[in-house]
Amino acid sequence: MTRTVVMFLCLGGTAVRTDAQVSSPEFEVASVKPAGPLVPSGPLPPGLWRARSRNLVQLIGAAYPQYFFEGLVVGGPAWTRNARFDIDARMDPAATPAQLAQMISKLLAQRFALRTHTEQRPVNVYVLKMSRADGQLGTQLKRSDPSCAEARTARQPLPPQCQVSATGGFQSRAMEISDFVRVLIGMGIDRPVFDRTGLTGHFDLQLQYDYGPFSGAFTSRPSSIDGVSIFTALQEQAGLKLEAAREVVDVLVIDSAEMPTPN
Numbered sequence: 001m002t003r004t005v006v007m008f009l010c011l012g013g014t015a016v017r018t019d020a021q022v023s024s025p026e027f028e029v030a031s032v033k034p035a036g037p038l039v040p041s042g043p044l045p046p047g048l049w050r051a052r053s054r055n056l057v058q059l060i061g062a063a064y065p066q067y068f069f070e071g072l073v074v075g076g077p078a079w080t081r082n083a084r085f086d087i088d089a090r091m092d093p094a095a096t097p098a099q100l101a102q103m104i105s106k107l108l109a110q111r112f113a114l115r116t117h118t119e120q121r122p123v124n125v126y127v128l129k130m131s132r133a134d135g136q137l138g139t140q141l142k143r144s145d146p147s148c149a150e151a152r153t154a155r156q157p158l159p160p161q162c163q164v165s166a167t168g169g170f171q172s173r174a175m176e177i178s179d180f181v182r183v184l185i186g187m188g189i190d191r192p193v194f195d196r197t198g199l200t201g202h203f204d205l206q207l208q209y210d211y212g213p214f215s216g217a218f219t220s221r222p223s224s225i226d227g228v229s230i231f232t233a234l235q236e237q238a239g240l241k242l243e244a245a246r247e248v249v250d251v252l253v254i255d256s257a258e259m260p261t262p263n
Helices: 003-008 056-063 097-111 146-153 177-187 230-238
Strands: 029-034 048-054 073-075 085-090 115-130 141-143 170-175 193-195 203-207 240-256
Touching: 029 097, 048 056, 048 097, 056 073, 056 085, 056 097, 085 097, 115 177, 146 170, 170 177, 177 193, 177 203, 193 240, 203 230, 230 240
Parallel strands: 073 240, 115 193
Antiparallel strands: 029 085, 048 085, 115 240, 141 203, 170 203
């Protein structure tokens, strides 16, 4: 999996097939072309979506983040991983991330004639566990103040004492471990992660590690520690560990796909 794919992770959506329903939202207009030279580009204005030099498997990850990780999209001809495309699309500026994911799904069905199904197969994963036999938390993982947890549960703005400080590194306040598992994808983790910590409730977490080109949520460069991996930081600072394992999970199988006609 290439690191550049991380740009797609903000997309939501719960669909499990790429043959989108007729009633799902779609782009007002979309251009699909063979990839040209990569050039720097700034933030897009509302109402535009762009993909640069992406193969079909990466585009599937944009439509269905639950299949983002390497190995969760299988099958299909070689070009689905080798051929790269540039896409420019226009949509309603008020579209939600979930609606955007549906639009990408419909685009793949229409322009790439993509058809898929799901199967359960064993894949490489990470399991998040407590690293200490006594279950003690690390110094940088602490239970949140009740007022912070209550605000997070009620989806209200966090009180001032619950705000993230400006000291850098990865920081979160009043985060459930299940939320942190999802954040790990932006921290260089390249496999699905399963929570086996047994921890419930809300926690404050601060990690300092060498995150290289990655910039996960609540990070800033000054607190990056050269040579300290996210694996080491989790164990030494949070009292958690990521163990490699094999788990049977849903994978998306490409039944058929066609090279799109450029426009």
